[in-house]
Every structure is written in structure tokens, then in C-alpha cells.
Amino acid sequence: MGSDDKKIKIAVNGGIGFGSKLNANQLLTISKYMDANEELELTTFQQLYIEIPENKKVEIIQEFKHVGLSCYPVGNYVKSLxxxxxxxxxxxxxxxxxxxxxxxxxxxxxxxxxxxxxxxxxxxxxxxxxxxxxxxxxxxxxxxxxxxxxxxxxxxxxxxxxxxxxxxxxxxxxxxxxxxxxxxxxxxxxxxxxxxxxxxxxxxxx
Ligand code: SF4
Structure with missing residues (x-):
């Protein structure tokens, strides 16, 4: 990932299920888009905030969904349930x-x-x-x-x-x-x- 890529923040979680859980594959997929010194923010809405390159947003969200992650916008929106x-x-x-x-x-x-x-x-x-x-x-x-x-x-x-x-x-x-x-x-x-x-x-x- 180029250091000049503009980043946008999205919210992710494991969707509606028995508890607020993420599996190892989902964590590995998320970590592919993080540098070693980056952090994930865990919010009170049962969401993780992650920054991804804006020009790859569509593909990354598709990849996240493929492993069972749900993705949501960050800001003045109805939060995930x-x-x-x-x-x-x-x-x-x-x-x-x-x-x-x-x-x-x-x-x-x-x-x-x-x-x-x-x-x-x-x-x-x-x-x-x-x-x-x-x-x-x-x-x-x-x-x-x-x-x-x-x-x-x-x-x-x-x-x-x-x-x-x-x-x-x-x-x-x-x-x-x-x-x-x-x-x-x-x-x-x-x-x-x-x-x-x-x-x-x-x-x-x-
Ligand atoms: S509200 Fe609590 S006790 Fe009732 S179904 Fe949900 S987890 Fe179980």
C-alpha cells in the first residue's frame, strides 16, 4: 500500500449473531490492511474502526464481506444494531x-x-x-x-x-x-x- 494513498475510515463487525465475535480469518483479513504500528478503534457501538485506502474501498469491502464481516459508514448514520x-x-x-x-x-x-x-x-x-x-x-x-x-x-x-x-x-x-x-x-x-x-x-x- 503506497503511503500517499488517501485513507477513509469505515466501521466493521461480525454482523448479528450469538455475541459480538470475530473469527481468526476475519482478524487476519482486517490486519492485511494495517501496518504494524497502526491501531484499531473499538467503539461503544460494537464496531471496529479501520482506515483503508479510498481508491480500493469497493474491493476491500467486498473482501471483508466475503469473510463474513459487515461494513458500515462512520459519522452521522444509524449505527449497526x-x-x-x-x-x-x-x-x-x-x-x-x-x-x-x-x-x-x-x-x-x-x-x-x-x-x-x-x-x-x-x-x-x-x-x-x-x-x-x-x-x-x-x-x-x-x-x-x-x-x-x-x-x-x-x-x-x-x-x-x-x-x-x-x-x-x-x-x-x-x-x-x-x-x-x-x-x-x-x-x-x-x-x-x-x-x-x-x-x-x-x-x-x-
Ligand atoms: S436479553 Fe439476555 S437473557 Fe434475554 S435472550 Fe438476550 S442474552 Fe439472553
């Missing part, structure tokens, strides 16, 4: 729904970084109430939480916006919320400030 470890099983804890949420929404451009989380049962290891948008599976349906404020002395947990949703209802409501935020949110306005500004009633009726 944080999940629990699905300890009671893929189907019982709704992993297909989590995968679909990630596929539909991760990487969408929004006014400010938006965190989404999913948890497979009310024990809540995926911490849905401390994310901008959180989903909790309860029996065979899904509860939707929105609007936490995770930082500062005035931190707040998210509120329950809708409960007992079927998967399709869940996707439609989240899509409307994210689209509204993308269109009506001010530049660098956090999701918490956005929903406070437009009001809970507006959000419920989206």
Missing part, C-alpha cells in the same frame, strides 16, 4: 427480526449518530432503554422504546412508544421515525433533542 447474545436461541429470541432491522436501517444518513439496540427477552441484556431506538422482544411480539439521553447528569432512559407489535408493524414504525428524523431534524440535532422538540404525541402519530 447492538444486540444481546441471544442466549436462549436464534428463533426464540428473534434473531431474524434483529437481522432485518439491521439490514433495513443501519447506515441510513441522519442528522446525528443514532444508536439502535435489540434485546431478545425482558432481561434486557441488549439495553434497549438506553439507546435512541430500542426493541425488546416480549413473548412473540415487540415493544419499541425511543428517546433515551445517555450522557450527562440529566441522563434519562427511553420511553415505551408502542407495545405488542408484529415484526412488520415494527419495521414500518421505525422507518417512519428514522425518515422523519432524517427530514425534519436540524443539523447535528441528537435524536433526543429532536423528539423533545416535536413532542411525544407527534412521534406516536408518525
Amino acid at each position: 447492538r444486540t444481546c447474545n441471544f442466549c436462549k436461541g436464534e428463533e426464540r429470541e428473534g434473531m431474524p427480526v434483529a437481522k432485518e432491522l439491521n439490514k433495513r436501517f443501519a447506515g441510513k444518513q441522519v442528522p446525528f449518530t443514532l444508536k439502535m439496540a435489540y434485546t431478545g427477552c425482558p432481561i434486557g441484556c441488549g439495553e434497549p432503554m438506553v439507546s435512541d431506538i430500542g426493541v425488546l422482544k416480549f413473548k412473540d411480539q415487540y415493544n419499541l422504546y425511543v428517546g433515551e439521553k445517555g450522557k450527562g447528569f440529566d441522563a434519562e432512559v427511553g420511553m415505551l412508544l408502542k407495545e405488542n407489535l408484529e415484526p412488520e408493524e415494527l419495521y414500518v414504525i421505525i422507518e417512519r421515525i428514522i425518515d422523519s428524523y432524517a427530514q425534519l431534524g436540524k443539523k447535528r440535532e441528537t435524536f433526543f433533542k429532536f423528539w423533545r422538540r416535536i413532542g411525544k404525541d407527534e412521534l406516536v402519530n408518525i
Whole structure:
């Protein structure tokens, strides 16, 4: 790799699965694009940030995907879905729904970084109430939480916006919320400030 190649930062992880894991092949593939003195940044979003040459971005992302890595943009986008470890099983804890949420929404451009989380049962290891948008599976349906404020002395947990949703209802409501935020949110306005500004009633009726 030439030292003059312009680098861009991308986020990678192992996708939605049983825990946040990377296998040896994935680590070897990532390390091919790092010099010995470079570092990987591990974020609170269960992502690794790596810098790659911009002129080889497409091929490198293809190579990463080939070994099972998921790649996402860095910046003001919906982050990849944080999940629990699905300890009671893929189907019982709704992993297909989590995968679909990630596929539909991760990487969408929004006014400010938006965190989404999913948890497979009310024990809540995926911490849905401390994310901008959180989903909790309860029996065979899904509860939707929105609007936490995770930082500062005035931190707040998210509120329950809708409960007992079927998967399709869940996707439609989240899509409307994210689209509204993308269109009506001010530049660098956090999701918490956005929903406070437009009001809970507006959000419920989206
Ligand atoms: S939230 Fe429930 S299913 Fe998910 S890891 Fe925790 S206990 Fe297991």
C-alpha cells in the first residue's frame, strides 16, 4: 500500500449473531490492511474502526464481506444494531427480526449518530432503554422504546412508544421515525433533542 494513498475510515463487525465475535480469518483479513504500528478503534457501538485506502474501498469491502464481516459508514448514520447474545436461541429470541432491522436501517444518513439496540427477552441484556431506538422482544411480539439521553447528569432512559407489535408493524414504525428524523431534524440535532422538540404525541402519530 503506497503511503500517499488517501485513507477513509469505515466501521466493521461480525454482523448479528450469538455475541459480538470475530473469527481468526476475519482478524487476519482486517490486519492485511494495517501496518504494524497502526491501531484499531473499538467503539461503544460494537464496531471496529479501520482506515483503508479510498481508491480500493469497493474491493476491500467486498473482501471483508466475503469473510463474513459487515461494513458500515462512520459519522452521522444509524449505527449497526447492538444486540444481546441471544442466549436462549436464534428463533426464540428473534434473531431474524434483529437481522432485518439491521439490514433495513443501519447506515441510513441522519442528522446525528443514532444508536439502535435489540434485546431478545425482558432481561434486557441488549439495553434497549438506553439507546435512541430500542426493541425488546416480549413473548412473540415487540415493544419499541425511543428517546433515551445517555450522557450527562440529566441522563434519562427511553420511553415505551408502542407495545405488542408484529415484526412488520415494527419495521414500518421505525422507518417512519428514522425518515422523519432524517427530514425534519436540524443539523447535528441528537435524536433526543429532536423528539423533545416535536413532542411525544407527534412521534406516536408518525
Ligand atoms: S436479553 Fe434475554 S435472550 Fe438476550 S442474552 Fe439476555 S437473557 Fe439472553
